[in-house]
Amino acid sequence: MLTQTVFHSEDLPDAGRFDAWCEIMGRLPAPMKMTSESTADFRAHLRCIPLGKATAYRTTFQQATFRRTSRLIRQSDPEAYNISVLLSGEGGTAWDRHAAAYRPLDFHIVSTSLPFEVWGGRSPARIVGVEIPRAALPFPCDQADRAIGQQVSGREGVGALLRQFLTHVTDDAGPYHPEDAPRLGAVLTDLVVALFAHTLAAEPLLPSETHGHGLLLQIQSFIHHHLAEHDLTPSRVAAALHLSRGYVHRLFQQEGVTAAGYIRRLRLEAARRDLADPAQHGIPIRAIAARWGYPRAADFTRAFRATYGMPPIEYRLDGVRGQVADMR
Template sequence: MIETWFRTTDVPAADRFDYWHTLATGLCGPSRIDSLAVEPFHAEGRALDLGAMGVVTDSKSAFSMARSSAQARRDSVEHCYLTLVEDGLVGCDQDGRQSTLTAGEMIIHHSMSASVTSAVTTGRSVMLHFPRTLLPPVALDLLATKLSGREGLGGLVAGGLRELAVLPADRDEEMARLAGITLDLLAALCHRELGTERPAATTPAALLGQVRAFIRTHLGDPDLAPATVAAAHHISVRYLHRLFQQEGQTVAGWIRDQRLENCRRDLANPALHDRPVHAVARRWGFTDSAHFNRTFRAAFGLPPGEYRKLAQVPVPAQRVLS
């Protein structure tokens, strides 16, 4: 887990907003962000990064943000954000829903195609960011909707966010497990808000089937890793490894084998002969061409380009003797 502390006081006053602007757009994607502060902009906080997931705790001066649908479409990865307001006032408008949050309230928003605008007064917040694949499906009906984090299930969700915010940087597995639990509690809170029921618990065998189906669906995501898979199913990374060990497999090995098999299939497909080898590899989550070539050769005995040539050689038609 990577820990980053940031303070605008570390740079000259004239550069402080630009410094924070770079950090904010790096997390939320291309956006228009304007300072509403009367005095020099101030922000400080801590970010914990666990690959595709992370948590940011910060306090900052007032600002406004606008992100257009066109800017959202340029993002290659779709992220979701669960934010708890600890102090101050936050206004948010997305998907035609408008909410104003005060201390102790939470909101879910996303980086997908819809535009979003927000205005934040001076205050503190905790934000969990994660891939869209980890968003509980029921939460889609409550995007940009104010949720109370002061008591009951909402209080448990808020408590999970606060615990994530203070985790030491060497607790990778604990963060993945706690993030999964927090999102599970969020799902329960959303079901309660909507008056629906949660799905029944599943057996280990059925859970392994669900995990494999999830992996197959998200093989193209280069950030797919045991931590994100475990969080998506609200289990610990250790338990995830145990599920695969019972089948004589490893999580990373199974992901790699599935990616390789899909690459092999595409390379052998004549309909895809114009697609470059590196594009085939990237489609299935391989971002390093040299690593892909080595891994493919180790698995199939030939470099991917040579395999494609042999696999797509036309088979001569057999002559029928009368």
């Protein structure tokens, strides 16, 4: 079974339920302040499942308001995005003098680095969501922040895929093994990246002079989803999206990186993740290198050392020694 944290208010006396819920909210990496009109007999359920860098969760709660204040941000900020979808009930979000209401199957996105307020209506709200580090997304912060407050549907397309994945994983962690967590986290990250790319590319308020940002988001999403294909090159990306290779190069140049460098960085990160995965310790390093576009082991070792400061074999051995130490 996957590692998980579970809270059921019914396991506690009535008088202590809301205080226990507030304590849990205060212990989160991005702590929040809670208020409710139903403190006398508060009911809430929460299941959190770490999946690599991301954390999937499912929660049900009675009328409540969650506040992330500037003071709490200074206290602790994991620099992450929280993406959740309302399965039933009603709710809303307020941020930076803006507010939005949500219907069932609507996603809402907030940043742990910005103050916000999330509230549920009088009927119990049922939510699934994911908290993911900002650094895990291949978009600059100022671009990704534009997704906050956007109306994102979980009824069709990428939104439906993400909702279904979160619902399935958080419904029952029993069929999975702990070593499945990094792989499930990689799938979850891909879906979140796709949701952001879809949302930002369709943003109606995007000024005409930043049209190139929308194209860059589409390019980055394409690269992310075809990363394991050995023939993925800037030329192929340009052809697939009906753009010139020079234009693709200029879009990345504005971000201070080349298209080839961006592909290389994502491939090395994927290989590093596989090297750290206990379930893949029996797979030769050269096979992992080839899987992520490095048919020559020497080229992979050179690139890995330049990026992470050590050769891949040393990185893997350090991970194994750490796991052995944790078991003692």
